Amino acid sequence: MNKIRPFGNDERGAIVVEFAIMLPFLILLVSGMTEVGRAYWQAIAVQKGVRAGALFAARADTPLSVIDQQRAVNLVRTGSVDGSGDLLVSGFGKSGASIDVATVGTFTVGTQDLPIIRVTAQVPFDPLFPNLFQFTGFGSHIITVSHEQAYVGD
Template sequence: MIARIRKFLHDQRGSSALEFGLVAPLLFLMLAGFLEIGRAYVQAEAIEKGLRAGVLYSARSGEPASEGVLGTAFNLVRTGTLDGAGPLLASNWARPEARLTASFATAPVGQSSVPVVRFTAEVPFDPMVPGLVALAGVAGFTLTLSHEQAYVGR
């Protein structure tokens, strides 16, 4: 009987499967985390490109603070189209907490100042697996991005 127990304890068959079974959940969690980080980066890039297009449109228009220009610029930011008929550039724009604001200021350049148009977007992160982000302790974070452009008018 003792010989059988000794033989069982020294048997190496199946040890790699057992090790993989112990390590696999950690590997899958790491992979899912990297995918979520990548998704946040892609969402931020889509929002930033939309912001850039909207600010450029507004800064090159005759009256950047008018309702018509801001409405068209905000459509560009959210959908990439002038009329807002296209799909959203980032799915998280559909969430009610998503905000887009425009501000107008001046920036000093040498001895003079230049008017500047600035758009700021505060958009909640839209994870693939909401529970996984909550498990990591970073649930409910917001992507905050802004872009500014000197006003050049027409």
């Protein structure tokens, strides 16, 4: 018993033990903040793409042709009209991703009725750590963004 007693007053290494206890919580906190930041970044990228697609469709001839609708969809997905670029958000490559381009009503300016074009995108969130939040019930998220733009013509 007397051999253990000198170690009772020795506090060397206590900080290492405290750090080892806190490390899992710190890793979870940093991982969670990373995922929230990634979700925010993906939502902003989808929003910018949807806005660009709606502005493109608002400049095309009405009613929208199938070709112009596909160009708007390509613009939302890849940032290019021909669809040759990389996906703006990796969630566009997952099942469940959808983009809808439609005319939803009219906007009256003076005596002229202008069509309103709505572009809606639903994109699954693509996390860095896919299983991180499943134990809390936040397993899968869908980013839904919509933008309406009145027809502006050429």
